Amino acid sequence: MSLSDEMRVSLRLPARILFQGPAARLSGSAAHGGFGILPNHVDFVTALVPSVLLVTQPGGAERIFGIDEGLLVKKGHDVDIAVRRGVEGGDLGTLHATVGKAFAEIEDEERAARxxxxxxEADMVRRFTILRKASP
Structure with missing residues (x-):
C-alpha cells in the first residue's frame, strides 16, 4: 500500500449515501471507546455506537454527523461506514436538535410500518383459520 495524504470515505444509510468524499482524518466512537483514523492507518473494522462522527476534509473543513449504530471498515485508503440512521449537522450545538428531530421522524415511520x-399478520392468521374450518 502506498502512502497517501487522504482517504476516501463513504457514509451509507440503508436508502442513500449521506457522505462520500476525501478525508484527511476521521474520528468516532466504538463500543470500547473513541478512535481516530488517518489515511495510512492499518486496516480496521469496528462496530459503531450511537455518537458523533467527525470527518476532516483535506482543506481542513470539518463535517459533523450524528449516527446510530453501524459498522466501519477501513481497507487501504477506503473507509466504508454503514449506519442505520444518520444526519449531518452544521456544528455540535445544533446537531443535538437535528438528530432528535430526524430520528423521531424515522421512529414514527418505523412504528407505522410495524x-x-x-x-x-393478523389478517393472514384469520384467513388461515377460515380455510381450516372450511376443509373437511
Missing part, C-alpha cells in the same frame, strides 16, 4: 405489518 403496525401495518401486524395488521397483515
Amino acid at each position: 403496525a401495518a405489518l401486524s395488521r397483515l
Whole structure:
C-alpha cells in the first residue's frame, strides 16, 4: 500500500449515501471507546455506537454527523461506514436538535410500518383459520 495524504470515505444509510468524499482524518466512537483514523492507518473494522462522527476534509473543513449504530471498515485508503440512521449537522450545538428531530421522524415511520405489518399478520392468521374450518 502506498502512502497517501487522504482517504476516501463513504457514509451509507440503508436508502442513500449521506457522505462520500476525501478525508484527511476521521474520528468516532466504538463500543470500547473513541478512535481516530488517518489515511495510512492499518486496516480496521469496528462496530459503531450511537455518537458523533467527525470527518476532516483535506482543506481542513470539518463535517459533523450524528449516527446510530453501524459498522466501519477501513481497507487501504477506503473507509466504508454503514449506519442505520444518520444526519449531518452544521456544528455540535445544533446537531443535538437535528438528530432528535430526524430520528423521531424515522421512529414514527418505523412504528407505522410495524403496525401495518401486524395488521397483515393478523389478517393472514384469520384467513388461515377460515380455510381450516372450511376443509373437511
